[in-house]
Amino acid sequence: MLRTPKAPSPGGIPHPFEGESMPAANPYHADPTTQPNLLTASLTSVSSLVFLQVASRAFTFILNQGLVRLATPQTFGTATVQFELLLSTTLFLSREGVRTALLRQQKNASSSSSSSPNLAHNISLLPAYVGVPIAVALAVLYSATSAPAVRTQSHFHFSVSIYALASAIELASEPLYIRVQNELRMDVRVRAEGTAVFLKTLVTFFGLAFASSEWALVAFAAGQAAYALATFSVFWNFCGRSTRYVLRRVTVEDHGQ
Numbered sequence: 001m002l003r004t005p006k007a008p009s010p011g012g013i014p015h016p017f018e019g020e021s022m023p024a025a026n027p028y029h030a031d032p033t034t035q036p037n038l039l040t041a042s043l044t045s046v047s048s049l050v051f052l053q054v055a056s057r058a059f060t061f062i063l064n065q066g067l068v069r070l071a072t073p074q075t076f077g078t079a080t081v082q083f084e085l086l087l088s089t090t091l092f093l094s095r096e097g098v099r100t101a102l103l104r105q106q107k108n109a110s111s112s113s114s115s116s117p118n119l120a121h122n123i124s125l126l127p128a129y130v131g132v133p134i135a136v137a138l139a140v141l142y143s144a145t146s147a148p149a150v151r152t153q154s155h156f157h158f159s160v161s162i163y164a165l166a167s168a169i170e171l172a173s174e175p176l177y178i179r180v181q182n183e184l185r186m187d188v189r190v191r192a193e194g195t196a197v198f199l200k201t202l203v204t205f206f207g208l209a210f211a212s213s214e215w216a217l218v219a220f221a222a223g224q225a226a227y228a229l230a231t232f233s234v235f236w237n238f239c240g241r242s243t244r245y246v247l248r249r250v251t252v253e254d255h256g257q
Helices: 032-070 073-103 115-124 126-145 156-172 174-182 186-210 213-242
Strands: none
Touching: 032 073, 032 186, 073 115, 073 126, 073 156, 073 174, 073 213, 115 126, 115 174, 126 156, 126 174, 156 174, 156 213, 174 186, 174 213, 186 213
16 A cells, blocks of 8 residues: 655645555556557567468478478378377367467466465476377387388388487476466567478478488477477577476465355
């Protein structure tokens, strides 16, 4: 609570609010003067995300056109269909629910308590913690249930292992991603995903172009690993030094009668 200064009233007449306490400003009340800045930031974020999507689709299209000519149909199908399905399933099961919950959280009066930020921090670490066992389990299951024609390809199991490792690295960047999104730093997201797509395209193309055909699956896996490492590195450079991958103590208040 703030108190108004007791300035002397003209003519000795006491001021009607003299000595009365004034309510503190609400930290979650939006200042009308910040609305133009918020609108500008929103428009910039939307344009950046649109540019990212267009650039990603262009890079993917160019990559596929080159890879169709460099890889055999069986290798191309295994990498772009089965390996991508394995990766997407791992990421979906590990992070989708957490991402949806935390990115929709609203600031309210209860967020002033110390337990709410700690709880959100602990939840954001779930993809990084549960991602590794899920990635390993799905990789083992996929390797065991694949068709013999798929399993007999050169370096198949090694490539599956690299994809599992890449998914674990990408899940390790999820707490950083959530923080960037909640702080509306779309420029960091665009930089991370743009760099990752470029490196994935470059590594995969050069792996197929200059390595022998028996390393084709490894080239696709190396490209995905480059994507995961680039994403993690950019996010870590922005906020990783102030982010700890350690669970915090959460205090639950009992409001029972």
